[in-house]
Amino acid sequence: MDMLKWIQELFASYGYSVLFFGLLLEFIALPFPGETTMAFAGFLSFTGRLDFFTLVIVAFLGTTIGMTITYFIGLKAGLPFIQRYGKWFMFSPAKLEKTQRWFEKYGSVLISIGYFIPGVRHFTGYFAGIIALPFRKFAMYAYGGAIFWVVLFLGIGKIFGPQWMGIFHLIESYALWIAVGVLAIAALIVLYRYRAAISLRLRRRKPVATLDAKVQVKVKETSKTR
Numbered sequence: 001m002d003m004l005k006w007i008q009e010l011f012a013s014y015g016y017s018v019l020f021f022g023l024l025l026e027f028i029a030l031p032f033p034g035e036t037t038m039a040f041a042g043f044l045s046f047t048g049r050l051d052f053f054t055l056v057i058v059a060f061l062g063t064t065i066g067m068t069i070t071y072f073i074g075l076k077a078g079l080p081f082i083q084r085y086g087k088w089f090m091f092s093p094a095k096l097e098k099t100q101r102w103f104e105k106y107g108s109v110l111i112s113i114g115y116f117i118p119g120v121r122h123f124t125g126y127f128a129g130i131i132a133l134p135f136r137k138f139a140m141y142a143y144g145g146a147i148f149w150v151v152l153f154l155g156i157g158k159i160f161g162p163q164w165m166g167i168f169h170l171i172e173s174y175a176l177w178i179a180v181g182v183l184a185i186a187a188l189i190v191l192y193r194y195r196a197a198i199s200l201r202l203r204r205r206k207p208v209a210t211l212d213a214k215v216q217v218k219v220k221e222t223s224k225t226r
Contacts (some may be wrong), residue, residue, distance in 0.1 A: 003033060007040050016054060020062040027066030031124045035153050036062075039168045042157025052158050059150040067125040067142045074129025082126060099123040108137060112145030 010018045019041055027031040038059055046050040074082065082096065102110050102120055114124040128138045157164040 003036065004040060007033070011041065011044060011050075011076055016050070016058045019055060020058045023059055023062035024066040027063060027070055027125060029070075029126075035138075035154050036168070038150065038153035039157045039164055042159075043161065043164045045154070046161040046164075047157050052154065055154050056125070056150055062145055063146040064151060067146065068139075070123075070125030071129040071135070071142070073150040075132060076128040076129070079101075079130050082130065095123055098128050100105050102125055108133060108141055110226075111138060111141035112148075115145050115149035116183060128185060132148060 007018075010022075014102050021039060022032045022037055023034050026034045037120075038055075040051070041050060041055050041059070044050040045055055083093070099120055101115070102117065103124075106113065108128075110120070111124050111128055114121045123144065128142075153168075160167045
């Protein structure tokens with residue numbers, strides 16, 4: 001309750017900028033209760049004190065700018081810098097190792113679902129830069145995940161109003177599985193939507209693969225003859 005009172009006072013004094021700068025600083029790995037603040041901001045939009053659409057834009061910009069800054073820090077400074085000075089960003093060796101394990105498990109998709117994993121989302125941008133993930137690929141996953149994360153937690157306060165806190169704790173507990181489920185559904189929709197194009201591409205590749213196999217066999221036979 002003390003934290004909520006503090007967040008409420010921040011919004012009373014600084015308005016939308018609380019969400020922008022708070023989320024930006026959180027993704028640089030400074031302590032800030034981003035999800036709780038978004039849910040409370042959504043509640044303020046329920047009461048009519050703030051505009052929901054403006055909150056979405058401000059939260060999305062704060063999140064993506066913060067993620068992009070960390071990506072370029074990781075890209076330009078590299079792993080030795082993070083290992084040496086990571087403590088200033090609250091980036092401990094244990095958290096680095098944890099993020100690395102999650103990357104090995106989920107690959108680039110972690111950048112999207114990492115928003116929903118406590119102790120991971122703050123470091124996926126750094127690690128994506130450290131491994132020199134192409135920026136276009138990073139942006140696709142980071143910005144796509146950001147809009148879903150932002151809308152979900154702002155929506156809790158907007159939709160459920162005075163009951164937002166109970167729903168928030170429930171969704172927070174299962175946020176990762178919700179994110180994985182939504183991504184799986186989105187992948188199925190894309191596959192269904194473009195099934196004809198995918199099928200056509202596979203049919204075109206099959207004759208090429210067969211021809212390559214025949215050429216390789218022919219080369220081997222020629223080598224044996226010689």
